[in-house]
Amino acid sequence: MTIQPPHIFNFTQESHYLEIMAGSVTELWQQREEGEFSGVDQVTIRWTAITQQQADKMILLVNGRVESYWKYQELIHDLAQQGYDVYAIDHRGQGVSGRLADDSELGHVEEFDDYVTDLETFFRTVITPKGYRQHFMLAHSMGGTIGSLFLARNPGAIDSAVLSAPMHGINIKNWMRPIASPLARVVEQLQRQPDYAPGQVPYYPKPFVDNPLCQSEVRYHWFRDLYEKMPELKIGGPSARWVWQGIAAAKQSIALATQITSPVLLLQASDDTIIDNQAHYRFCQAMQDADKPCELKVIHGARHELLFESDKYRQPVLAAAINHFRKAEIENG
Secondary structure, eight states: OOOOOGGGOOOOOGGGHHHHIIIIIHHHHTTOEEEEEEOGGGOEEEEEEEOOTTOOEEEEEEOOTTOOGGGGHHHHHHHHHTTOEEEEEOOTTSTTSOOSSSSTTOBOOSOTHHHHHHHHHHIIIIIGGGOOSEEEEEEETHHHHHHHHHHHHSTTSOSEEEEESOOSSBOOOGGGHHHHHHHHHHHHHHOSSOOBOTTOOSOOOOOSTTOSSOSOHHHHHHHHHHHHHOGGGOOOSBBHHHHHHHHHHHHHHHHTGGGOOSOEEEEEETTOOSBOTHHHHHHHHHHHHTTOOEEEEEETTOOSOGGGSOHHHHHHHHHHHHHHHHHHHHHTO
């Protein structure tokens, strides 16, 4: 198999975005399979899959905080066009999976490790029985933390992984870093029930202008419109407990990086203000020090949501991801 150069990949273009979303993307989405299973503490975890006849390779898509697989219809379409079956879950407490607090818009979790256990259950009970020859992972943001911990706990399960702006650290102001986790713990103790961390609020649609997520206006408005059409997808700020759990999990993902055996491509957005980009270097260095393959690729000028960015950023991101997977396909025969 010859690896295609990035410029000939046929990914969705912004110039025909709404037409494509209403056409081939919707047509494929209507063919999706959906299911559910009981995660940790019997929380309902919903999942979806787009499968094709005779595909022997699959991509496990692991989305970020406040996201849903409904948001990833365009990406799933683009990946399917490259010959992959695609599977995704909605994490506990968000998307169409079971909520964990009385306030349905609160981003809450009891134990961050529950995200990982849910993903393991999905992989073991839904994906593994399908008998795919090769398994790949594409994980974004908080999903990158979950994916990193999954890879460390399940060496050999994934042939190759791409981490998009993974949350190996949270972007916290320097003066706050030493006290952020202890403060969140104290605030949680003072709350009678799970509630927002200081400064956090329920969902509201931030205007496109100066938003920290992406520079593609058409993609940004599409997913904001989706959340208005499906208000059950709306998630606001994190709970105090999620904050200190998230900080701890990000640190753990670096500490356990030495246990990852899958080749990792880490895609970093240079203009990311959501996560701590410096943590990416510590993660990759830990893998490399253990003689494990980790490549870090910086997408200059891009913001956090690399998979929803303007074409000039998103196209090379997807091309790099597909080429990374295809390299593993060739090496593994």
